[in-house]
Amino acid sequence: MASLAASSASPSRSLFERTMETINIPKQDVNLLVMNFLIQEGYPAAAARFAEEASLEVKDENDLMTERVSIRDAIFRGDLQSAIEDINDIDPQLLDGNKSLHFALLRLQLIELIKKMFDGPENEKPQLFGTAVTFAQQNLAPYTPQSEKYKSDLERAMALLIIPKEAWQSKSQTHNEQISAFGPLGDLIDPSLKIEVARDVNAAILRSQGRSDHSTIHRILQTRVWAEDLARDKGIDLPADMGIDLWDAPADSQSQNGNNGDIQMAEDESTGADPVHRYTNLHESAR
Amino acid sequence: MADAGGSSTVRRSSYAGSANIPRRLSYASVVTGGQANASNNPTRSGALAHNSDLIPNNSYPPQYQADPKMYAREHDMSARRRGLSTTSQRPAIPPFCMPSYLEHSRYARKLEAAYEAKARALRDQDAGAASLRGSTRNSSSRARTPQSHRGMTYDVIESIPPIDDDVIPLPFKLSTTDKHQGLDLLNDHYDMRYSGVNGKDLEAASIRTDNPVSPQCGIYYYEVIIRNKSKDCAVAVGFSSSSFSLERLPGWEPQSWAYHGDDGKIYDGQPNGHTYRSGFGERDIIGCGIDFNKGSAFFTKNGHDLGVAFKDISFPSTPIFPCIGMKKHNGILISVNLGQSPFVYDVKNRLAEEEEKVSLQISKTRTDRLHQDQPNETSFLQELVAQFLSHGGYVETSRALSQQVQEERTALHGEGSPLPELQNTDTPDARPRQQIRHAILQGDIDTALAYMDEHFPGVLQAQSNHHILFHLRCRKFIELVLKAAEIDKLTDSLRKTKQSSNGVGHSSAVDDVFDQPMELDDEHQSSMNGSRKAAAESAEMDEYTQLTQQALEYGQTLKQEFGGSSQEHDKYLHDIFSLMPYFDPSPSQNGHLLDASGRTKVAEDLNSAILASLGRSPTAALETVWRQTEALIEVLSHDGGPAAFVNLQAVDHDR
Incomplete structure (x- = not known):
């Protein structure tokens, strides 16, 4: 991509383009x-x-890779119990010092319990219902006085109990259809939530070991966006399209690349900043 | 792009162990402790200009930076001339000072890269001259032994390209010219004394440093030690542009800013000062810091921060310099510390705080707009890495990653994962590309060449890939030399004798040897092997001789095939041939050519060429993103600003 852009550029290339060639x-x-x-x-x-x-x-190095991988797998599987136990094995202080992460894990566990209830046989349903409610009362409810966010997060998760069972059991549907069947609660069963929580657990473990908490590639992407915004603010001449081409896609098919000439600014500043907010209310309309 | 060669590029280097061995070979890294005069006593490991008595010996105030390093770097050209009877005084690259608080900064890296480029350019000129001389001699004289050239002097080369204009080195010493005539410099231009002019006291006398301050360093800081001073006289510490008159105290006139010791006031270009702190006097150490991001300046006294002195500074369009002024009475003695010694104020911590702020800002940045088609950043990162692996022909890694990602996605979504599988790398070209890389990384160039012929015939024969073929073939030569050196290590005891005999590797005779039609006459044998003939009975010795001979023959083939094809190639041939006279090549001038990272470079360049021949992009998206990021930061950090505090490394070195 870069080489193409460079060769077809106009004679008076911008400082950025010239700099790009020296890197x-x-x-x-x-x-x-x-x-x-x-x-x-x-x-x-x-x-x-x-x-x-x-x-x-x-x-x-002591990178705890095996442990981190098994914790992530447990979260993805929906086995939050063993994920939390394994985290405590690594560092008993970790979840104590990171309440919002602990809450996020417990809430995932609650969602899994609710899911299990709908997946299970009809005759076990009352018992499983009881398990989920008890779990919420004992583990999640104590958080709610601390913040409105915890409260509404818990309420939303509990609302899953009244989602019709057809929505849960629709195996034949596509992913997007299934999520839309949950309406405003769709984000709670979207795998992206698990991915995000798993990522934060991974970061927290790495931090607790005194390591950088994300991959450097992640850091580079962040810096790339940050610097581009700063440069555009300062009126520095940049190519309108600075998208990233994956997969050598021929010029006409662009289904994979995220560069539709779009240079909109990062839209949601708050989600990154507020630890409580970030797991929650992906769809504000839920209230 | 793949072969950026000798141009002055902003080179990146990681601090991660194995990858960056050749990084500091072209200039010397200076250590602490000794005393040497930089210009008179050059050594291979560089010269040191540290003056240990610059800082008062008493332990108050505490000194920060427990590991004081003098980062003045002296270009190492003279090392090559060591032992030569040359009288030519060539201008070397001026030394520069990198205070240790900036050691890990982006600016430091950039300055080092510029220095490397400059040093390389100088070396290339030498080599160019040498090989030119060598080739003219070819026609007339033959059969020279390497030794006969060892005492040769070098031609004086007049035109030395200036260091890149956009990379301004930091102040190194007090200026010998940009000073009031009433001031005398002492102690290697780190001290100054006020002696007045013709016995009469002038109103004021000021001085600037040799180099200006680059905003690209983010925060600049220096200290002044007032050694002797009588009661009435005043000292002013600050900074100014070059247009400020040195017959005035800094702060009094426009384009100058300073903290005055007599009244403790700060002056920002007007005769009337503002109240700041108490004054300062004999034995005080005053620090001056400029924060280019905030556009502010602060002072310190004996290691304590006195707070912001100037805000919203409108910096002049011309560069600014540290500037020190004094008035009344003879005998003032002042030292400056431009980073050559540890500072009493912990400026490193201050810089770290600023870096932390910017870092925090960046860590809150969402990357969504880079991957609108992906459900989340995780899957985008996976795609990005998968594309890199596929691009590079890392078949096994790619497969392992895909498998794990697929397992993950199944665990998450059940069978009906909405995401397509990661790019399958089993395109027909992937496996051979992997094999070729593998062979090169093992140092087995012949196998790589055979694979090329088998799977990608014609690629290396294309004119556009001539230089890749060249470097691949040269690598084979290097591998032969490496193997020979490996064996040589087994016969360690002999090494000591030979080292004294070859102080210089850069002789045009190197080329002459490779111009020989072929046969190795006795004279050559003895010159190449020297004293080791005595041990020739051993098996190692035989193999060693064989390898050396093989290398020599191969070198001759290279010379025949590629000699004269381009100046760059001639120069490179000259460099790698110069590895020969060294039986243990690693410490030689061109020892970095032997580094294993050279294999990586050849392998990656070849991979890019194959991909280009297949109509694919020669650069992986991951690399493009990184380059874009670096370019943005580079452009942004030009005039200071928060970007100056960003220094991306492949692997965090400390955090």
């Missing part, structure tokens, strides 16, 4: 960047292969 990132650094991603985000098999294929030395 030379050693291939070895890109390899290290990828290795950092595989380790931080927890892809042990790929990391081991990459060490061989790119002939990189992997310093066997």
